[in-house]
Amino acid sequence: MPIKEADKSYDHDKIEKKVQKFWKQEETFKKVNELREKGPRYSFLDGPPYCSGKIHLGTAWNKVIKDSYLRYKSMDGFSLRRQAGWDMHGLPIENKVEHLMDIQSKQEIEEIGIDKFVDKCREFALENKVAMEQQFDQLGVWMDWDDPYMTLDPKYMESSWWTLKRANEQNLLVNDQRVISWCPHCGTALAAAEIEYEEKVDPSIYIKFPVTGEKDTYFLVWTTTPWTLPANLAICANPEFDYVYVSKDGETYILAENLMEDVLGKRIKIHRTKIPAENEDEEDQIIEEKEVMYEIIKTVKGQDLIGMAYDYILADEIPKQMEFDSQIEKVHTILPGDHVELGEGTGLVHTAPG
Template structure:
């Protein structure tokens, strides 16, 4: 009887051990470095991995993304392309700071000031150094190939000096200007926040009360636009009130006051007397007094009714606050 050609396979293979053996084999044979040398000088293919924030161990969603990225890079390397295999770590931002605040038991930004901003920054750097090492080990364990010894860190002097140099050049060319914009703001953190920070960390769907306002029509004593909004925090920046030009509206009298609103929304004012029916187009151009005209930013703003085809009578009053 001939000898067995293959080593016996256990009924329950130790997959973790098998993976570790493969990783050790790759390392012993130096396959990654040999691949770099083989393709050096070939046609360049550049893929810079968007850095993970080094504030915690990787999640499964990071593993999914890194698996796909690794697949693409290996495929291009097999075609002979010269790759950088560049990894990086995002070291700044609220995700790191908030985790350090939790670690130190802080409740507000005043706690950071009392602790010392310099000491707090160093604690953030310590956390980044710790979890960038953890994420590197996780990625290697995943089987991902990168030039791990040359990962970039956004907190490095090289990175910050490069950004400052870039901004200096933009300033010299007149490309930097001061302006104003509406952006998400975290009152607790005392800073602007990005869309990503809202979407992944702080976004929650909540049910809020809608706000109805009566805005006085200029030159018509006792007459008001009945305006509706789901974003009352923007009322200080009101610039216009929008109506649908083809929607039916009414002037309705109630208790000595006259209100303008969509006819389909008369249920909001029970017992009113309809004085006039008119299309939204006839309301366009009406001037009114804004809700916060006494504020300095509202100086010089003339509030008017404007047409907008997106206005609906399905909810609200048929007149929408515009900021």
């Protein structure tokens, strides 16, 4: 066979297509499997890629690493089981189909018909499976594409439930509680991989919590997590700090003395008026007038605030909160907290233990 002159430049696309064409014409994958048929058995069950779209760089890199290792095992004489797998369940596919069908809420799915929506999800997943198989094939990956396992197969689902049942029968399951991410749109828990992140600027706000039984008197609280206010159950104050009752615009605010001017501004504002001199030899006259912006009614220690009650601010929106307060015991009170610092805020910390 004559040796052809090598191309001056390496054209990977041309070479890859030539190699893959040769593999298909000569049925190389089939012949390799037959050649190793009597070798020691090595079984590989593919960790399934998700069928929500075309493959991306991470998926391709993952498959190439697996394929390289399996080729090594084959060259080492092993008879390989290379079973492909496909993950076809979960929120990402549902969300994609919701966008395709212009569905805005879960109630619309019930109106359209759950069976129709499920069929559309199945169709979407199967279409992506075929597209991804073609792309993996273009990468040169050798795998049994004709006999994959698919998570939407009833047999697969039944085997999963059977495994769970067996684990329960052997007391291997634990009934416990934990904090998880929750999607209000989908009404389901979210896995870490299903959470989408984006850069956002969150507001920090000041809140007036009314002191129970005292008219127009408020604990002034600053928080950087306003979305946790529905779960507020207490306010923490540092027993060692000095706190002031401040009268401003007809209301009384309670906050840390050292942070008072940072929050409310200068207590005394000085207005300067310049009166030009009548003669050039004389200096201009400066008249200063002091304006008191707010008054300090009294100063107390943080310890004196401990146990004081306040009214929950979202009672109308979260009526369940009011069940925590009773005539015998009121939950919404000031608690001691040595974690309260004087760096920022008001010296009073909104507390949502849940």
